[in-house]
Amino acid sequence: MLAVTAHDLVPPGPVAVLANPTAGRGRHEGLLPQLLERLGAAGRPVELLRARTPEEAEAACHAAVADGAGALVAVGGDGTVHRALQAVAGTTVPFGPVPAGTGNDFAVDTGFPADPLAAVEVIADALRAGRARPVDLARLTSPGGGERWYGAVLAAGFDAIVNERANRMRWPRGPRRYDLAILVELARLRPRRYRLRLDGAEHEVDAVLVAVGNTASYGGGMRICPDADPHDGLLDVVVGGRFDRPTLMRVKPRIYQGTHVTHPLVRSYRARTVELDAEGITTYADGERAFDLPVRVSAVPAAVRLLR
Known part of the structure; x- marks a missing residue:
């Protein structure tokens, strides 16, 4: 510090x-x-x-x-x-x-x-x-020039799809709406082809989940990017590959401890800049609706000063 x-x-x-x-x-x-x-x-x-x-x-x-x-x-x-x-x-x-x-x-x-x-x-x-103590933030940009900052995690896979579904639903109210959205999207679960460019290195992967973390957690304590450190000037990228429904439901509880990253279908990366693209995905940053893919995410060291 x-x-x-x-x-x-x-x-x-x-x-x-x-x-x-x-x-x-x-x-x-x-x-x-x-x-x-x-x-x-x-x-x-x-x-x-x-x-x-x-x-x-x-x-x-x-x-x-x-x-x-x-x-x-x-x-x-x-x-x-x-x-x-x-x-x-x-x-x-x-x-x-x-x-x-x-x-x-x-x-x-x-x-x-x-x-x-x-x-x-x-x-x-x-x-x-x-x-005041400085910590990093992530800067999210779209090809159209849109820009958002986020502090925790960008969701760009199944989790984002569920959020998008829940936000379109008018019934039921409260947390049951999110639970129903999970059930609907689990029935439709399929891997998508993602194109990743990590500090210029290109990767193509079939995945159901991609998260880009400045910090470790999202969704109220789910440690999706368990090794992310908001002081290292880097972003952690966690990719959940070709999961089927039963396997995804077995692995999901492990996210709270961050042990899902040891599963053979999960890959973790670290980069200063992340370019991400796939069809039909609207991203969510800090749980808030952000941009449709493609997007670029940049780690910005010491972008905010915290009162602690």
């Missing part, structure tokens, strides 16, 4: 807070006043950003940074963090994720406590000390 220097001092300005009251199905909603109070105890003005949709949330974060916020804090899950990262990536404005969602993979994998109150104490202490 890099030592704290004068360069790491938190800029002046208020602490902007993006909070998602529906994160984690609302189970932490009542904590927000306590979280804001503890942030305020760090001695800075605290401004709660107003937003009704994810798009408004992202715009509010950009506006706060442009208006001189000294720090940005996101209270929610990986989706909320993803929106906030678009505003702070590549800037000197430090960032604090408070894990309060269903999936909190970026916060936990970068060293924050899983408990929201404990995490906000870490952030407040960093604000008081003027401390």
